[in-house]
Amino acid sequence: MHDQFDVTLEDGDLLGEVELTTTLIIAASEADEHLTQAEIDHLLGVGPHRD
Numbered sequence: 001m002h003d004q005f006d007v008t009l010e011d012g013d014l015l016g017e018v019e020l021t022t023t024l025i026i027a028a029s030e031a032d033e034h035l036t037q038a039e040i041d042h043l044l045g046v047g048p049h050r051d
Contacts, residue, residue, distance in 0.1 A: 020044055 023043050028035055041047055 024040065027043055
């Protein structure tokens with residue numbers, strides 16, 4: 001009999017977001033102070049917008 005709850009779910013975008021969120025949580029928990037916006041941007045791999 002097929003189990004309707006036995007479903008393989010994989011969403012590449014979601015997995016990427018979970019990885020970024022996990023990275024931020026770990027960095028924040030290890031930091032003595034609040035993370036600066038520059039530190040967060042670095043962790044997320046983004047930088048200032050250039051026109």
